[in-house]
Amino acid sequence: MYKSYSMELAGRTLTVDIDRVAKQANGAALMHYGETTVLSTATASKEPREGVDFFPLSVEYEEKMYAVGKIPGGFNKREGKASEHAILTSRVIDRPMRPLFPKDYRNDVTLVNMVMSVDPECNPEIPAMLGSSIATCISDIPFDGPCATTQVGLIDGEFVINPTMAQKDISDLQLTVASTREKVIMIEAGANEVPEDKMIEAIYKAHEVNQEIIAFIDKIVAECGKPKHSYESCAVPEELFEAIKKVVTPEEMEVAVFSDDKQTREENIRKVTEKLAEAFADNEEWLAVLPDAVYQYQKKTVRKMILKDHKRPDGREITQIRPLAAEVDIIPRVHGSAMFTRGQTQICTVTTLAPLSEAQKLDGLDEFETSKRYMHHYNFPSYSVGETKPSRGPGRREIGHGALAERALVPVLPGEEEFPYAIRTVSETFESNGSTSQASICASTMSLMAAGVPIKKPVAGISCGLVTGESDDDYIVLTDIQGLEDFFGDMDFKVAGTHDGITAIQMDIKIHGLTRPIVEEAIRRTKEAREYILTEVMEKCIAQPRASVGKHAPKIIQIQIDPQKIGDVVGQRGKTINTIIERTGVKIDITDDGAVSICGVEQKSMDEAARMVEIIATDFEAGQIFTGRVVSIKEFGAFIEFAPGKEGMVHISKICKERINRVEDVLTLGDKVKVVCLGKDKMGRISFSMKDVPEEA
Secondary structure, three states, rough: OOOOEEEEOOOOOEEEEOOOOOOOOOEEEEEEEEOOEEEEEEEEEEEEEEOOOOOEEEEEEEEEEHHHHOOOOOOOOOOOOOOOOHHHHHHHHHHHHHHHOOOOEEEEEEEEEEEEEEEEEEEOHHHHHHHHHHHHHOOOOOOOOOOEEEEEEOOOOOOEEOOOOOHHHHHHHHEEEEEEEOOOEEEEEEEEEEEHHHHHHHHHHHHHHHHHHHHHHHHHHHHHHHOOOOOOOOOOOOHHHHHHHHHHHHHHHHHHHOOOHHHHHHHHHHHHHHHHHHHHHHHHHHHHHHHHHHHHHHHHHHHHHHHHHOOOOOOOOOOOOOOOOEEOOOOOOOEEEEEEEEEOOEEEEEEEEHHHHHHHHHHOOOOOOOEEEEEEEEOOHHHOOOOOOOOOOOHHHHHHHHHHHHHHHHHHHHOOOOEEEEEOOOEEEOOOOOOHHHHHHHHOOOOOOHOOOOOOOOEEEEEEEEEEEEOOOOOOOEOOOOOHHHHHOOOEEEEEOOOOOOEEEEEEEEEEEEEEHHHHHHHHHHHHHHHHHHHHHHHOHHHOOOOOOOOOOOOEEEOOHHHHHHHHHHHHHHHHHHHHHHHHHOOOOOOOEEEEEEEOOOHHHHHHHHHHHHHOOOOOOOOOOEEEEEEEOOOOOOEEEEEOOEEEEEEEHHOOOOOOOHHHHHOOOOOOOEEEEEEEOOOOOOOEEOOOOOOOO
C-alpha cells in the first residue's frame, strides 16, 4: 500500500505518492501538481567508481511528448536527444543538489525526472525539482537535504508564486530560487531590467515559500525515509597532507600559486607535483591520490591567502576588475562582430541577421513558445584553456552559458515590428580564465550594436566569488573572479544587466547556502562593476547601435496588404510568389495578418519585388499606371503581364494614337511598355491602353 501526501502550493494542490511505482530505485516519488505528473527517481551504484576524483552525479529531465498529446516529429517518431529546455532544467536541478552530497562520495548517482503529463497551469519544472529532492531524501543515498525550489514572476509590480505558462509569457521576471532550511542555495533569473532591491525582495519571497515546502518534505522523510547507507570515503589521508607540508612548505605553495598568469601558475604546480611524486616514489597508496592532494593543498592555500591575508593570487584588490579591452568590426564581411577581453578571458561574438522565416522552430512541451527569433550560441574549444581534445559539439555547460547570455539580452532587443529580423549571435571563446559567460554578454551587446540592431540599452555582465570561514559572518566577496578563485572558492554569482536594472542572474555555490548579507553584497558589487564596464569600456568602444545594418547584411522592407489578398500573392501552389522570388532574387515572408517582409541585398531588386506584390494585392481601378511586358500578341491586340500571373489586354485600337493595321508593326514579344488601366471588360478581364498614358507618367 502506497502513501500519499498533499499540500497547497501557490493555490494548487501538490501531491506526492511514495511506494506506488519504481520501487527498485533507491528512492522514488510520483509527483502531481494540478494535472501535471512527473516521476522522480534517485538511484546509486553499490560501489564507488574507480579512478575518479569527483562526485559522479547525473541529472536527467525527460520530456515525453505524450504528456501534451503529441507524437514526436521526424522519421523515428520517438523522443530523441534532450531538448535545450530539458538540458537547462536538468542543470537547474543539479546545481542546488550537488553541494548537499558528501564531498568524498564517489558512487554514481542518477536522478531522473520523467514528465508524463503537463497541465498548462502547473509548470512541470516545479514537481521535477521538488521530486528530485524528495526521492533523494527518502532514499538510502547520503544527502544533507532537504532542499526546495520555488519560481517567482512579476506581473504589474506584484509577485506571482509558481506562475503558469501563460503568466510567464507576460511576466517581467522569471526567477527560480532553491533553499535549504536556513539559506539560499541557488538562484536563476531572467528579468526585464528589474531593480536590485526588487530582485532581492523576490529572492527572499521564494525563500519563505521554500521553508513551507521543506516542512512538508520533512514530514514525508520522517515516515518514509530509509537509513542512509555507509560508503567508502575517498578523502585524502590527513597524514599525507602533513607529509606534503614537510616537502613543500605552505610558503612555497603560496609562491607557486601567486601569479596573474595562468600558464605560469600551472607550470609552478607541475613542478611542485613532480617534487612530491619523487619524494613519495616508494608509497604507491599515496601516489594514487597525490593529484587530489595537491589540488586540496592549492585550495587551502588560496583560501587562506584570500580570507586571512586579503591577497588574491594575481595580486588584485578584493573589488578590482582585471584589465579590460573592447573592439568592434574585427571580422570582415560578417554582419557584426566584437571582441571583449577581461584579463585572460577573451570572447569574440559574431552577429548574423536573417528573415524572420529563419527563426528557430521549437518542438517541446511549452504550447506558448513554439519559435525563437533570437538565438545565442556559445562555444568553448579546448585551445581556449591550452588543452587538446576532439570537438564533440556543445555540452551541457556550453548550452547553459549560451542560454544565460540569451536570457540577458532578450529584454533589450527591438520588437519584430521595429526590426523584422531573426538574429543569431555566436560567442567564440578565444581564451578562458574565469567567467566567459559574462564576457560573452558584453561582446554580444557590442556585436549587436555594430550590426545595426537597435537594442534599447547596452547590457554588461560580471561575476563575483566568495570564500567563507568557520562562521556565517567570516567571508570575503571577490569582484571578477578568475578561474582559480572559481575552482577553489565557494560561489560563482553571475549578474547581467543595464544601467537601470538586472536582466539575468545565475548563482552556483559549493557550500550549503548563502546568508542574506552575502547575497545583498554580491548583487551590490556586480552592479558597481557592471556600471564601470558599461561606462568606461563598452560605451567608449561603441556608444550606440549603428543607424543601419551593414552592407553585407540582408536588407528588409515591410509592406502591408489586405489579408484577403494573400492567396493572390501566393498563387496556385505558390506559383506567383515563386515567380517574384525567381525574378528578383529576394526572400519573401507573409504573415496571416498580411504583413509582407521582403529580404534581399540589392535595394533595386527589393523595390521591384515590393512593387509586384503591391500590384497583385491592389484592386484594379481605371487610371492606374503600370509597366508591363508583352507576353502574347493576337490579331485584335496584345496581352501585357504587369505582375507575375497578372495580365491585361491592350486592344489594337488602344496601342497608338494613329491607326495601325497589325499589332506586330508596333510591338514585339518581350517589349516593356507603360499602360493605363481602363477598368474591366464585360468578361471581367483587365483592359489597358497605351495611347492614353499621360505624358508625365
